[in-house]
Amino acid sequence: MPKLRLYNSLTRKKEEFTPLDPSHVRVYACGPTVYNYAHIGNARMAVVFDLLANVLRSIYPKVTYVSNITDVDDKIMVAAKESGEAIDVITRKFEKIYNEDMAALGVAKPDVQPRATEHIPEMIALCEALIKRGHAYEAEGNVLFNVPSFAAYGGLSGRSRDEQIAGARVDVAPYKKDPADFVLWKPSAADQPGWDSPWGFGRPGWHIECSAMAEKHLGLPFDIHGGGADLKFPHHENEIAQSCCAHGKDDDLSAFAKMWVHNGFVTVGGEKMSKSLGNFLLVHDLIEEFPGEALRLTLLSAHYRQPLDLTKEKIAESKRILDRLYRTLYDLRDVQISKSPAVADIEFQEALLDDLNTPQAIAVLNQISSASANDAEEKKTLLAAGGMLGLLQQNPAKWLGYDVSGDNDVEKLLAERTEAKAAKNFKRADEIRDEVKALGFTIEDTPEGPKARKI
RNA sequence: GGCGCGGUGGCAGAAUGGUGAUGUAGAGGACUGCAAAUCCUCGUAUCCGGGUUCGAUUCCCGGCCGUGCCUCCA
Numbered sequence: 236m237p238k239l240r241l242y243n244s245l246t247r248k249k250e251e252f253t254p255l256d257p258s259h260v261r262v263y264a265c266g267p268t269v270y271n272y273a274h275i276g277n278a279r280m281a282v283v284f285d286l287l288a289n290v291l292r293s294i295y296p297k298v299t300y301v302s303n304i305t306d307v308d309d310k311i312m313v314a315a316k317e318s319g320e321a322i323d324v325i326t327r328k329f330e331k332i333y334n335e336d337m338a339a340l341g342v343a344k345p346d347v348q349p350r351a352t353e354h355i356p357e358m359i360a361l362c363e364a365l366i367k368r369g370h371a372y373e374a375e376g377n378v379l380f381n382v383p384s385f386a387a388y389g390g391l392s393g394r395s396r397d398e399q400i401a402g403a404r405v406d407v408a409p410y411k412k413d414p415a416d417f418v419l420w421k422p423s424a425a426d427q428p429g430w431d432s433p434w435g436f437g438r439p440g441w442h443i444e445c446s447a448m449a450e451k452h453l454g455l456p457f458d459i460h461g462g463g464a465d466l467k468f469p470h471h472e473n474e475i476a477q478s479c480c481a482h483g484k485d486d487d488l489s490a491f492a493k494m495w496v497h498n499g500f501v502t503v504g505g506e507k508m509s510k511s512l513g514n515f516l517l518v519h520d521l522i523e524e525f526p527g528e529a530l531r532l533t534l535l536s537a538h539y540r541q542p543l544d545l546t547k548e549k550i551a552e553s554k555r556i557l558d559r560l561y562r563t564l565y566d567l568r569d570v571q572i573s574k575s576p577a578v579a580d581i582e583f584q585e586a587l588l589d590d591l592n593t594p595q596a597i598a599v600l601n602q603i604s605s606a607s608a609n610d611a612e613e614k615k616t617l618l619a620a621g622g623m624l625g626l627l628q629q630n631p632a633k634w635l636g637y638d639v640s641g642d643n644d645v646e647k648l649l650a651e652r653t654e655a656k657a658a659k660n661f662k663r664a665d666e667i668r669d670e671v672k673a674l675g676f677t678i679e680d681t682p683e684g685p686k687a688r689k690i
Numbered sequence: 691g692g693c694g695c696g697g698u699g700g701c702a703g704a705a706u707g708g709u710g711a712u713g714u715a716g717a718g719g720a721c722u723g724c725a726a727a728u729c730c731u732c733g734u735a736u737c738c739g740g741g742u743u744c745g746a747u748u749c750c751c752g753g754c755c756g757u758g759c760c761u762c763c764a
Contacts, residue, residue, distance in 0.1 A: 267764075268762095274764080280764040310763090392693080394760075463763080463764030465758080467759075468760070470763090501764080505756080509763090537703065537704095540695090541696080542757070549714095555714070559727090594713095597704095597712075598703090598713075599712085661724070664724085668725080679725080680725075681726090
């Protein structure tokens with residue numbers, strides 16, 4: 236069986252992936268907090284783990300991929316106050332938009348997409364377990380995780396306790412036993428979202444929801460936990476602390492998830508997106524301007540751990556690459572193929588199995604597209620390889636804009652131009668080309684006659 | 691300040707201790723009435739300085755530059 240190699244953030248090494256249970260691979264990736272339109276950083280995470288799930292499915296019989304929706308968070312409360320909309324209206328709205336936008340990028344919905352608000356009892360149970368084991372304490376309606384109680388804390392991000400304190404710029408709440416302690420549960424005012432708990436009316440802190448949802452839907456330990464690189468600290472560090480300590484695994488960082496996979500950032504203009512710079516790129520806007528598939532290819536054009544600087548020029552270039560690949564498929568449109576094979580191409584597969592080396596995989600895809608020893612093989616392989624990457628599954632004629640049926644004006648002009656050409660009236664033929672262009676089409680003369688293509 | 695990542699052709703971007711992929715842009719050519727597409731050809735690309743080595747873009751050390759995390763963040 237082919238083996239996947241993945242860079243494990245926990246060990247800082249590329250490792251061979253060995254599932255805990257080869258008959259059922261379990262993956263969790265931190266999803267979005269739904270209070271605004273998804274930006275391209277959210278999209279990169281979704282595309283990367285969608286691809287990882289595809290690759291795992293190609294070599295293991297069963298894969299469960301869980302990615303959550305965080306629908307309780309102070310940022311959502313702020314957004315609600317600003318817009319005047321109810322919190323659940325906002326979260327449902329942006330959850331829906333998130334899923335629609337990701338679908339436009341060819342991202343399949345995760346096998347399970349749990350909502351934080353539907354796992355409050357599990358979070359409360361985790362808090363209770365942590366208190367019982369002496370890893371958490373109550374103070375003024377808060378439940379706090381006591382960081383010094385977990386000696387292995389900081390192992391994922393490589394931070395010693397001294398460094399954390401030295402680097403801390405946050406005000407330390409007076410009720411904290413230790414400056415590094417973080418909130419598991421906090422009190423809510425009557426007008427804030429909250430749930431009854433042993434510590435009064437309150438709501439979860441930021442990190443506990445992922446611990447609860449991952450455990451509920453995958454069981455512990457599970458195989459791979461993923462997310463954006465910025466989540467490593469403190470979010471993932473704290474997830475590990477909560478989940479390991481709640482189950483008495485005080486000395487084993489991998490008792491929660493065996494491997495940690497982090498995707499790199501998307502930058503705009505060489506800098507991280509931020510509100511102050513005003514350089515946020517939203518998926519919602521980009522897919523108005525470009526096909527979602529072009530954006531997906533752009534997101535896959537750099538290795539997932541590398542930073543990716545996204546520009547519109549780059550998306551446009553991806554579009555041109557897809558044009559060429561779809562043209563290859565269009566040229567093979569009459570070639571009959573049997574069902575696509577599970578393994579597209581050995582080199583292609585090896586590229587992806589080597590820590591999801593998508594640039595290499597795309598290079599192989601290009602080679603397949605230009606080297607055509609056997610048309611049926613070529614078509615089959617392109618479709619299979621493209622499918623693995625979430626690309627090339629559309630109708631080539633439609634993608635290329637050859638589908639002009641029903642446009643009588645264009646068809647009439649094409650016929651007229653054919654006549655003009657037959658009469659060697661090239662002046663008129665060129666005029667018609669301009670007229671058709673004004674209608675939004677370009678004319679391509681082919682052995683089968685002229686074709687209009689939507690620009 | 692602490693920790694990390696990166697600097698490869700115009701641009702994007704892999705890989706590698708010994709002929710440096712792939713794409714895109716550009717140039718030339720074939721084909722075409724002209725185009726488009728396709729095909730062929732082309733380009734003095736591994737940040738700088740040391741070290742290890744028969745050999746370094748690759749490994750090590752030191753610079754310089756860029757960027758990220760340390761605070762909400764995918």
